[in-house]
Amino acid sequence: MSRTAEQIGRTELGPRPLPPLGEQRAATNLSVVDTVLDNGLRVIAVHQPTVPMVELRLRVPFAGTDPAHAPTAEVLAAAILTGTKSRDRVAMDTELALVGGELNAAVDPELLSLGGNALASGFDTLLTVLADALTAATYTDDEVAGEKARLIERITVARSKPNVIARQALQRHRYGDHPFTREIPEAADVAKVESADVRALHQAAVLPRGAVLVVVGDVEPVKAVAGVSAALADWRGDASAAVLPPLPPLTPGDLLVIDRPGAVQSQIRLSAQSITRTDPRYPALQLANLALGGFFSSRLVENIREDKGYTYHARSYPEFTPDGATLLIDTDTASDVTAAALLEIRYELARIALVAPEESEVDIVRQYAIGSLLTSTSSQGGLASQVAALAVLGLGVDWLVNHPERLKAVTAEQVAEAAAEFFAPTRFTGVIVGDVAKLAPLTCIGGVRFP
Known part of the structure; x- marks a missing residue:
């Protein structure tokens, strides 16, 4: 007689315990x-x-x-x-x-x-x-x-x-x-x-x-x-390929409201200056970002999607250029809850900047960061794309291979320090695109500039 999955997963003493996760190992012999x-x-x-x-x-x-x-x-x-x-x-x-x-x-x-x-x-x-x-x-x-x-x-x-x-x-x-x-x-x-x-x-x-x-x-x-x-012996040229002029540093400030008449949703986009991958603080910042909004179980998702139901998605992520980096936060929400969603985003920014994450939260995002990196580089195509993205920033395969160890070395205190330095709400600027006629509640929370 066949047994169900639930029966297989239980013993007389209760649910069968899950085996521990195996150690995540990067390819070190490339x-x-x-x-x-x-x-x-x-x-x-x-x-x-x-x-x-x-x-x-x-x-x-x-x-x-x-x-x-x-x-x-x-x-x-x-x-x-x-x-x-x-x-x-x-x-x-x-x-x-x-x-x-x-x-x-x-x-x-x-x-x-x-x-x-x-x-x-x-x-x-x-x-x-x-x-x-x-x-x-x-x-x-x-x-x-x-x-x-x-x-x-x-x-x-x-x-x-x-x-x-x-x-x-x-x-x-x-x-x-x-x-x-x-x-x-x-x-x-x-x-x-x-x-x-x-x-x-x-x-x-x-x-x-x-x-x-x-x-x-x-x-x-x-x-x-x-x-x-x-x-490619015949592919030659005296000049060098043209690179972008350096981007100006971001200036924190009010969010600019962009009118989109008739829109039923608002697009909230926030951004702040960040650091490059070669900065010694970057591994801690990467984990702090994951905790805030970098994966599906992040604080932003739990708050404004799962708890409040204001949005279908919310995320925070880094954007790199050859001479610098920025942090971005984005979500789309119904016009009538735009102000409430922005208030919760600012709350989560302040909370992660002021309240140190617990060891258990840091361990979860650490495992996610290492696991997603190893998964994304396990295929030839994934590895090629990752190496190419790093190469245009002046980095090589060594950075990719050694990054899991850098993530493992990050402490909860370092994550807290990175969060306090980079995620304070006052560091951000950005835009809100929506129907201005429906966004009057934004005036109640401040830090927003209307056209």
Whole structure:
């Protein structure tokens, strides 16, 4: 006779105790080569033979101060894999498909990113197609026109979404017209981009010096670097890839209300200056942030979602740039409880800054931080993306491997100190996007500036 799960989980003395969690261990025996090629490209190759695949991540600093840069860069990223002097779009896709591979491209105000994967046996093909796109992309009129039409449609839809409107408002409030704020160009500006503009930008800005290429998979690192060096031998340039000018430090202050007439929800976005990953206080701050709003059982979620029912989600998280970092808090809530939700957010900020978290809470977020890091780097794709994200900040695989030990060494007192230093409500600024006509209760709690 079969037993139920409940019967299996019990004994005559009561519920069967769960076994203790095993020790979380980082991979400490990774074979890595981290070098800079003659053309200035940094290559990080990591041997991780879990499956016979190889993952590739290329990050090219791609900043521009000209307002026309952002729309042109969007078109470039959309069209860079649509054909070269020797391969049209179909030929590129077919060659990659024959080795179980793919490539894709994206751009933001900081970086042009190309990434993909293939069977390990097709690594040379993956590199050949990538090199062709980097050195010989043609950006024909027909392909550019087609990609522009698709971009215009996507941008038009994206810019109407509340979360995008809130992000743009926060960026303007934090940094004015700094190039970092130009995350989604206007559809009308994209429509003005010509093929010649894209080709000129590629020639001037798609450069290896200062860029980083990460290779992770079932290929020996020395062999991987040699393959990259041979395949990208013709990708050269005298200049270095363009990086963003430094961001100004955030100034704490009132939250700016942005009117969105007719909105049934408000988007609350808060931000404060933070520290980089290399700061010795960062591991403690990471754990303090997790306790506040960095995972589903955090204080913010328990308060304004589970207890009060003001929102479906609430989170706090860091945002890193090559020269600095910020903390962000965001949630969306019904218009009539916007003021109450903001009050609870400020309460949780003050509580974590003033009341030291208990050892048990610190242990929970520590286990979560270590476990999520190890899980995210257990696959070839996850490891490649993590290494690439760190590399653009000037860090390497060693930082990733050693970070679990740094987290283990953090004490509850250090978490309390980090929380007091970085999460005081007076350190934050931000925006609230919503229907001003429904947000009058915000005047009762102060620290809010209406248009």
